[in-house]
Amino acid sequence: MNDANPTASASTASMWEYAPAPERTPLEIDDRYGLFINGEFRSPNSRRWFESLNPATGEVLSKVANANQQDVDDAVSAARQALPSWSRLSGQERAKYLFRIARRIQERARELSVLETMDGGKPIKESRDIDIPLAARHFFYHAGWADKLQWAFAGATPRPVGVCGQIIPWNFPLLMAAWKIAPALACGNTCVLKPAETTSLTALRLAEIFQEAGLPPGVVNIVTGAGKTGQLLAAHEDIDKLAFTGSTEVGKKIAEVAAVGDRRLTLELGGKSPHIIFADAALDQAVEGVVNGIWFNQGHVCCAGSRLLVEESIQDEMIRRLKHRLGSLRVGDPLDKNTDIGAINNPEQLDKIKGYVEAGQAEGAVLHEVTTQSLPKKGLWFRPCFLTGVQPSHVIARDEIFGPVLAMMTFRTPEEAIKRANNSPYGLAAGVWTDKGARIFEMAKRLQAGVIWCNTYNQFDAASPFGGVKESGFGREGGRHGLRAYVRI
Amino acid sequence: MLEQRAASFTRRSIKTQSKADGLRLALSMVDLTTLEGADSPEKVRSLCRKAIRPYEGDLDRPVPSVAAVCVYPNLVPVAKEVLDGTGVHVASVATGFPSGQYPLSVRLRDAAQAVEAGADEIDMVINRGAFLAGRDEEVSDEIKEVRSAVHPAHLKIILETGELGNYDAIRRASDMAIEAAASVGPIRDGEVFIKTSTGKIAPAATMPAVLVMLEAIRDHYFATGVRIGMKPAGGIKKAKAALHQLVMVKETLGDDWLNPKLFRFGASSLTNDLLRQLVRMERKRYMAAHDFSEA
Numbered sequence: 001m002n003d004a005n006p007t008a009s010a011s012t013a014s015m016w017e018y019a020p021a022p023e024r025t026p027l028e029i030d031d032r033y034g035l036f037i038n039g040e041f042r043s044p045n046s047r048r049w050f051e052s053l054n055p056a057t058g059e060v061l062s063k064v065a066n067a068n069q070q071d072v073d074d075a076v077s078a079a080r081q082a083l084p085s086w087s088r089l090s091g092q093e094r095a096k097y098l099f100r101i102a103r104r105i106q107e108r109a110r111e112l113s114v115l116e117t118m119d120g121g122k123p124i125k126e127s128r129d130i131d132i133p134l135a136a137r138h139f140f141y142h143a144g145w146a147d148k149l150q151w152a153f154a155g156a157t158p159r160p161v162g163v164c165g166q167i168i169p170w171n172f173p174l175l176m177a178a179w180k181i182a183p184a185l186a187c188g189n190t191c192v193l194k195p196a197e198t199t200s201l202t203a204l205r206l207a208e209i210f211q212e213a214g215l216p217p218g219v220v221n222i223v224t225g226a227g228k229t230g231q232l233l234a235a236h237e238d239i240d241k242l243a244f245t246g247s248t249e250v251g252k253k254i255a256e257v258a259a260v261g262d263r264r265l266t267l268e269l270g271g272k273s274p275h276i277i278f279a280d281a282a283l284d285q286a287v288e289g290v291v292n293g294i295w296f297n298q299g300h301v302c303c304a305g306s307r308l309l310v311e312e313s314i315q316d317e318m319i320r321r322l323k324h325r326l327g328s329l330r331v332g333d334p335l336d337k338n339t340d341i342g343a344i345n346n347p348e349q350l351d352k353i354k355g356y357v358e359a360g361q362a363e364g365a366v367l368h369e370v371t372t373q374s375l376p377k378k379g380l381w382f383r384p385c386f387l388t389g390v391q392p393s394h395v396i397a398r399d400e401i402f403g404p405v406l407a408m409m410t411f412r413t414p415e416e417a418i419k420r421a422n423n424s425p426y427g428l429a430a431g432v433w434t435d436k437g438a439r440i441f442e443m444a445k446r447l448q449a450g451v452i453w454c455n456t457y458n459q460f461d462a463a464s465p466f467g468g469v470k471e472s473g474f475g476r477e478g479g480r481h482g483l484r485a486y487v488r489i
Numbered sequence: 490m491l492e493q494r495a496a497s498f499t500r501r502s503i504k505t506q507s508k509a510d511g512l513r514l515a516l517s518m519v520d521l522t523t524l525e526g527a528d529s530p531e532k533v534r535s536l537c538r539k540a541i542r543p544y545e546g547d548l549d550r551p552v553p554s555v556a557a558v559c560v561y562p563n564l565v566p567v568a569k570e571v572l573d574g575t576g577v578h579v580a581s582v583a584t585g586f587p588s589g590q591y592p593l594s595v596r597l598r599d600a601a602q603a604v605e606a607g608a609d610e611i612d613m614v615i616n617r618g619a620f621l622a623g624r625d626e627e628v629s630d631e632i633k634e635v636r637s638a639v640h641p642a643h644l645k646i647i648l649e650t651g652e653l654g655n656y657d658a659i660r661r662a663s664d665m666a667i668e669a670a671a672s673v674g675p676i677r678d679g680e681v682f683i684k685t686s687t688g689k690i691a692p693a694a695t696m697p698a699v700l701v702m703l704e705a706i707r708d709h710y711f712a713t714g715v716r717i718g719m720k721p722a723g724g725i726k727k728a729k730a731a732l733h734q735l736v737m738v739k740e741t742l743g744d745d746w747l748n749p750k751l752f753r754f755g756a757s758s759l760t761n762d763l764l765r766q767l768v769r770m771e772r773k774r775y776m777a778a779h780d781f782s783e784a
Contacts, residue, residue, distance in 0.1 A: 019503075019506045282490075284704050288490045288494050320711065455490070
């Protein structure tokens, strides 16, 4: 019999590679963007601007205004002035604005995705499939609540809190803006939002969408700038509520300066979330959970499953499977539709990640990474990796790295898994993989985390409350619980 | 998570050169199939011609032949006569296809006869009745006997995933089929395949079902270094769906399996859609259905 099929082997490539598939949506980016105060864009009193870079190429995308004290004062006073009429508007009317904003985000989704990817470095498939649709979803969801608030809190008459200062991080720029703004507006509050220094551009597009939706001036104001601007906003005396999402380190400082007057505060901070895999788990599914848990968005995820706790008997099996799967991840141009891992958001973060991986190896951990693929010459890149031989006392097992770096440890009994998982100052999220139902409930009961995913990881929805315990912060965002921070009852 | 992962392969963007290469590759992997009660020698002869030379028009790069022609045992001699020496294999379904609801002696005789008549490859069905009843050993023993009976012809073991009920069962059946075949003797690349479906039952070769089987093949390779082949069959009608399958194979098993020796599509109408897309890429326009010969 014929063993070969010569025609076939002669005419087909021995290696089948994916051709570059860049997203080519044309995008207009202005040379500079002012502050969004009282419904219009204006130059900052500071007369200072800073550059917003594309971390994948190092190119300057635009210049963004650097707000000073005067600018923050203007923004807060615009929000204060807008508050009475906005909060008196019926829930139904507020809902109409939120619906309009949500639909406009959907209509401009392509453009927003490309901009988010260029400004922040995340792969286009994530901004296209997750960030932007979920941002729209938060506005839709909260539009639904706007005229039903009295049913959200049984027996109470919820009233708005007032002017909300909101400071957001660079990992999910537009999505975090939506998380903050949508519930605030639904409940009748007005806002001053401070986007992260490196990722202001999509928030400023959102401001354009507010204009298109006819949102009354002053209801949302956006002040851009570095940490100093955030500090000014946090310390501002005329803010009724402050919401911060970011690192625990900065969160603690924010909590200090925010301790003025009758001020509400919610903090969504860092994490070192444990991801626990029992030997009876569906291992291929668990591997997908781990990939999604730590290599999603370059690991720039506050709830990243960065501590992998594997039952000792399956350690070798997991290492092999993880290595194999790691080999199929495509690192590179974030605008390429086939890219799985994009660019690291900023140079400081890249240095920090590198420092941690070196420290981990110095303490005796073994590094596993994909070495086959070459990284682009320009831009900020870090190969996704995991480390084995990690001890709970190692710095890479304790500190939040906020990069695509996974620390793998083992356990023998459920008791030990819980002990190791809870041995952390953080308590944002946790993951458990097992086919035994009773064990899932037992683990979920005893893990110290605000969010626990069972046989899945990194699932988000506007209806599901999100937030931490311990040094991962307090307050919830999303769902009915998320509304609580934006009402007085 | 399995379905989510399977869906992720459909979101890879396959364009330009990789699309052209992928379409050719997929074409070279087709087991061009006709399994009708009304199959005639004439129809099989046409199909064999199509298999050798799928497209009569001129393209910049020649179009490859398909991998094999798959027919009922009675028509194996007809196919053999046309295909002998062309490099296109003759495959035959046997062992009481499609239901497998016959005594073992009849199924074994069926398979052996197809090989005697000239089949290079036998597509057998497993005994789903026994599998679903939990008589795993019986299923396994039967696979062993069929492999011995058809040697040296290649064996493709049809699990009929649409009848197995859930993904766990598909995985268990895959492992069992591979173990059983391996226990008979060493397996060289391409000598044993696992195959999703007969094509007579829906759902057939869905992405998640195929992914479960690919994972079983991958784990067997990790454990033994032996490469088992994979054949999704049934329901893959469009070029795009074939490319999704290739992406899944590439990212689950690696480039070694992107080869007609280790990966096949059980299909008929897929062939012309692959050609249609291939011709469109070169001529920048779609051809009419009648521009392609029947498949």
